[in-house]
Amino acid sequence: MPSSTTHDRLAVEPITDDDLLFVDDDRFAPGNVAVVTGAASGIGQATALALAANGLSVAATDVDEEGLRETVAEADRLGVDGSVETVVADLTADEDVERIVERAADFGTVRYLANVAGLQHIDAVEDFPMDRYDLMHDVMLRAPLYLSKLVVGRVRRTDDGVGVVGNMASVHGHYVTADKVGYNVSKFGLRGLTQSIAAEGGNGLRAFSVSTGYVKTPLVTDQIPDTADQRGISVDEVIDDVMLGQSRVKEMMDPVDVANLFVFGFSEHGDHLNGGDLLFDGGMTLTYE
Numbered sequence: 001m002p003s004s005t006t007h008d009r010l011a012v013e014p015i016t017d018d019d020l021l022f023v024d025d026d027r028f029a030p031g032n033v034a035v036v037t038g039a040a041s042g043i044g045q046a047t048a049l050a051l052a053a054n055g056l057s058v059a060a061t062d063v064d065e066e067g068l069r070e071t072v073a074e075a076d077r078l079g080v081d082g083s084v085e086t087v088v089a090d091l092t093a094d095e096d097v098e099r100i101v102e103r104a105a106d107f108g109t110v111r112y113l114a115n116v117a118g119l120q121h122i123d124a125v126e127d128f129p130m131d132r133y134d135l136m137h138d139v140m141l142r143a144p145l146y147l148s149k150l151v152v153g154r155v156r157r158t159d160d161g162v163g164v165v166g167n168m169a170s171v172h173g174h175y176v177t178a179d180k181v182g183y184n185v186s187k188f189g190l191r192g193l194t195q196s197i198a199a200e201g202g203n204g205l206r207a208f209s210v211s212t213g214y215v216k217t218p219l220v221t222d223q224i225p226d227t228a229d230q231r232g233i234s235v236d237e238v239i240d241d242v243m244l245g246q247s248r249v250k251e252m253m254d255p256v257d258v259a260n261l262f263v264f265g266f267s268e269h270g271d272h273l274n275g276g277d278l279l280f281d282g283g284m285t286l287t288y289e
């Protein structure tokens, strides 16, 4: 397949109401707030939009200010019932993490947290730069724990104690591929964080993780040339063989498909989802040919 089709295969159409899961839940109202990290791009942006479309006030946070402006513009285009408020912040700075939750509380009762922000780095174990590992750890593990700590504390003080933490893991939180040790460790750790919150939950407080295969976002698009170089194969071979080779579903997911899982997981229909993982990977990890 010529590489000129690569971009077509990775193209994402703007979200419409038809793409979104709408859930009937009395708590999905503007008085309640969902903090969404990574909300300037990809899965985090779609999650912010899906939750706002369901009526919540969303504290959309990211280090990328321009991307956050785009998220607000998309919310306006969709005419969401809730709202998207932005908080520009760097998840590697504790004072920023604290400011995110303080600001979120200005918009209403903070009940939901979607830890979505993440980044990738491709290198073998023996070459993996430790400063890059530390950055990935800070963004994908330490900040999710610190945000959970702050949000759970607030949930405990609400009238009914209802609140949910949703963590964006990955198939790389179930099995691993070579040259992604920082990512693999982070995603396995994120599932550990999820289960740790679940163990202290019940009576309203829950946690779950979401594990998908490859989703059409910049994080994936940007790593395709690196993966091709590392393995000495073409970009199309990366998509067909490396990314979708083990999947029985031969299309990558759109960000909104993942966002809908957060909507369900946060809703009262997810009441028995505590510590569990929503593995939406097209059969990638549990089947083989």
Ligand code: NAD
Pocket (backbone or CB within 6 Å): 037, 038, 039, 040, 041, 042, 043, 044, 061, 062, 063, 064, 067, 089, 090, 091, 092, 116, 117, 118, 119, 139, 140, 168, 169, 170, 171, 211, 212, 213, 214, 215, 216, 217, 218, 219, 220
């Ligand atoms: P993305 O690159 O589109 O979005 C990631 C966002 O995280 C960006 O907006 C970026 O600015 C933000 N971010 C990075 N470092 C930050 C920091 N220090 N402070 C604040 N924000 C920061 O990527 P995506 O694909 O939407 O990924 C979102 C999450 O989904 C990640 O955790 C990723 O591991 C996970 N995931 C992605 C896929 C996929 O195929 N795209 C599959 C499974 C899991």
